[in-house]
Amino acid sequence: MGDFQSATAVTRRAGTQDFDVVLDQGWGLEDIPNGGYLLAVLGRAATELAGQAHPHVTAISGSFLQRGAPGPAVVTAEVLRAGRAATQVRARLSQDGLPRVEALVTLGRLSDEDPFWSASKPPALPPLAECPRSPVMDQRGGLRIHILEQVEQYLDPAGLGFLTGNPSGRAELAGWMRLADGSDWDPLSLVLAVDCLPPVTYDLGVYGWTPTVQLSAYLRALPAPGPIRLRAAAAELGNGHVDVTVAAWDSKDRLVAQGTQIASVRLPG
Amino acid sequence: MGDFQSATAVTRRAGTQDFDVVLDQGWGLEDIPNGGYLLAVLGRAATELAGQAHPHVTAISGSFLQRGAPGPAVVTAEVLRAGRAATQVRARLSQDGLPRVEALVTLGRLSDEDPFWSASKPPALPPLAECPRSPVMDQRGGLRIHILEQVEQYLDPAGLGFLTGNPSGRAELAGWMRLADGSDWDPLSLVLAVDCLPPVTYDLGVYGWTPTVQLSAYLRALPAPGPIRLRAAAAELGNGHVDVTVAAWDSKDRLVAQGTQIASVRLPG
Numbered sequence: 218m219g220d221f222q223s224a225t226a227v228t229r230r231a232g233t234q235d236f237d238v239v240l241d242q243g244w245g246l247e248d249i250p251n252g253g254y255l256l257a258v259l260g261r262a263a264t265e266l267a268g269q270a271h272p273h274v275t276a277i278s279g280s281f282l283q284r285g286a287p288g289p290a291v292v293t294a295e296v297l298r299a300g301r302a303a304t305q306v307r308a309r310l311s312q313d314g315l316p317r318v319e320a321l322v323t324l325g326r327l328s329d330e331d332p333f334w335s336a337s338k339p340p341a342l343p344p345l346a347e348c349p350r351s352p353v354m355d356q357r358g359g360l361r362i363h364i365l366e367q368v369e370q371y372l373d374p375a376g377l378g379f380l381t382g383n384p385s386g387r388a389e390l391a392g393w394m395r396l397a398d399g400s401d402w403d404p405l406s407l408v409l410a411v412d413c414l415p416p417v418t419y420d421l422g423v424y425g426w427t428p429t430v431q432l433s434a435y436l437r438a439l440p441a442p443g444p445i446r447l448r449a450a451a452a453e454l455g456n457g458h459v460d461v462t463v464a465a466w467d468s469k470d471r472l473v474a475q476g477t478q479i480a481s482v483r484l485p486g
Numbered sequence: 487m488g489d490f491q492s493a494t495a496v497t498r499r500a501g502t503q504d505f506d507v508v509l510d511q512g513w514g515l516e517d518i519p520n521g522g523y524l525l526a527v528l529g530r531a532a533t534e535l536a537g538q539a540h541p542h543v544t545a546i547s548g549s550f551l552q553r554g555a556p557g558p559a560v561v562t563a564e565v566l567r568a569g570r571a572a573t574q575v576r577a578r579l580s581q582d583g584l585p586r587v588e589a590l591v592t593l594g595r596l597s598d599e600d601p602f603w604s605a606s607k608p609p610a611l612p613p614l615a616e617c618p619r620s621p622v623m624d625q626r627g628g629l630r631i632h633i634l635e636q637v638e639q640y641l642d643p644a645g646l647g648f649l650t651g652n653p654s655g656r657a658e659l660a661g662w663m664r665l666a667d668g669s670d671w672d673p674l675s676l677v678l679a680v681d682c683l684p685p686v687t688y689d690l691g692v693y694g695w696t697p698t699v700q701l702s703a704y705l706r707a708l709p710a711p712g713p714i715r716l717r718a719a720a721a722e723l724g725n726g727h728v729d730v731t732v733a734a735w736d737s738k739d740r741l742v743a744q745g746t747q748i749a750s751v752r753l754p755g
Contacts, residue, residue, distance in 0.1 A: 275699075275725075275727070275748070276699055276700040276748045278547035278549070278590060278700055278702055279590075280547070280566065280574050280576075280590040280591075280592065282566050282567040282574055283567065297549065297551050297585050297588055298551040298552065298585070302726075302750065303699070303750075305549050305551055305588075307549075307576075307588055316566050316567070319566055319574075319576055319590055320590075321547060321548075321549035321588055321589075321590060321700065322549075323549065323699050323700055323748075327725055328725060330724070330725070331724070332722050332723060332724025332725070333692075333723045333724055333753060334655075334657070334690055334722065334723045334724075335721065335722040335723070335724065336656070336657065336719075336720070336721055336722065337721040337722050386603075387605070388603070388605065421603055423602075430544075430545055430572065430592050431545040431547055431590065431592055431702065431704075433547055433700065433702045433746065435700075435727075435729055435748045437722060437724060437725060437727070437729075438724060438725055450605075451605070452604065452605055452606040452733070452741065452744070453601050453603065453604040453605065453606050453706060453741050454601060454602045454603045454604070455599070455600070455601025455602055455603075455604065455706060455707060455741075456544075456596055456597055456599070456601070456706060456707055457571075458544070458704075458706070460704055460706075460744055462731075464721070472721065472722050472724075475721065475729055477702065477746050479544070479545045479592075479704045481571065481572075484602060
């Protein structure tokens with residue numbers, strides 16, 4: 218119970234491109250599975266289709282249609298192209314015959330080698346031990362964020378003014394993250410990681426829920442063991458939507474994942 | 487000939503969710519249609535399915551499978567969810583029975599109202615008249631970039647050091663863009679715009695082709711008439727891939743579109 222591998226395990230139906238999965242209540246907010254968790258499940262099914270030549274998800278984009286629910290679900294998938302450098306897959310998660318998430322997945326082979334060029338730098342954070350662990354009971358809305366039992370999150374106190382009614386107005390958050398099951402990060406769990414931070418809109422004093430409409434993640438390198446550091450930021454809240462960009466670095470300061478999403482926002486009043 | 491509306495016109499097959507389209511050689515590089523152009527075609531088909539309640543593409547993600555070619559193509563589409571606030575569609579562009587691009591499209595209703603909050607600022611550029619128009623014959627590779635006949639591009643000379651062998655090493659480009667047919671930008675042509683700039687890898691002294699693997703665009707507001715300004719930047723080139731982030735602002739300094747893509751890069755040597 219509570220480990221990422223079990224929570225994302227898929228069982229292929231013999232002779233098909235369909236998979237059975239049981240969505241775990243532990244990886245969501247109240248009874249709503251986290252969107253990154255659902256994408257990771259789709260990524261795992263795609264990984265099984267791609268096989269050993271392309272063992273890693275390198276890019277994934279999902280469209281969120283209907284909330285999922287804990288319990289049985291079905292993934293239907295289709296290999297769109299099996300090339301030399303990459304396998305490209307389309308995958309759909311359904312429950313009760315209704316599509317919940319539709320995803321496009323690219324699979325290839327990642328390494329941990331140094332990049333040819335990078336302008337990417339991890340945020341300057343206090344040590345993990347000096348950042349408070351985010352509690353499972355949401356301090357703003359009284360909701361039970363089960364996923365924070367499985368994903369330990371230690372946010373930079375400098376960005377937590379919203380907890381005391383003093384949001385910075387910058388729409389930025391940063392912090393440390395590690396899996397409570399003790400496992401190291403991998404490309405699939407990083408897909409989850411880029412959708413686990415609190416809404417950056419909290420830092421604007423906007424405390425409503427911000428359901429993801431579309432989310433894309435790029436996996437850039439195999440992460441070194443140890444906790445990751447993440448930074449999230451938004452560029453604009455307008456027309457009822459906010460964009461959120463997230464980057465994650467491993468313990469060797471290597472950029473390992475990037476996420477971007479557009480989410481809908483209900484403004485007060 | 488040469489106008490965006492005609493080049494993206496789709497004809498629905500009665501009683502189906504399929505569309506015929508003729509891809510126009512004018513919107514690509516040599517005989518390869520531009521990826522943003524293909525996504526715009528898929529967006530137009532999705533717009534026809536969504537109808538008047540949700541007339542604008544607000545988000546689109548595409549997975550690029552095989553190069554397209556000028557000539558007839560078929561779009562097959564499927565409404566995944568028709569909700570109150572949005573319609574979500576899956577669409578595929580095929581030629582000769584082979585899928586070329588698969589896309590997830592969200593449609594809603596955009597406005598030109600001011601955002602609730604924005605940290606987004608257009609780049610400081612010289613006036614359009616002081617930026618050289620990008621020539622149709624590529625100055626690096628001798629290729630014919632037909633699309634630059636239809637999309638007038640005026641890049642900031644400060645970012646064009648790569649033309650004379652002096653790339654800045656920052657992987658940044660910025661400039662003006664307008665449609666040669668005289669039409670104003672709209673959400674669909676903005677999907678094209680975010681994939682029209684030269685590869686930012688030129689600014690790293692890496693001059694190979696960088697085919698898009700996956701691309702997402704978010705449309706944030708209805709653009710005011712007049713040219714747009716764009717800025718493109720990369721965070722990292724590693725593991726054979728580069729990420730490229732693009733933003734576009736209208737003549738009133740309003741953020742109107744954001745694009746992000748992961749592209750493969752073949753390094754010299």
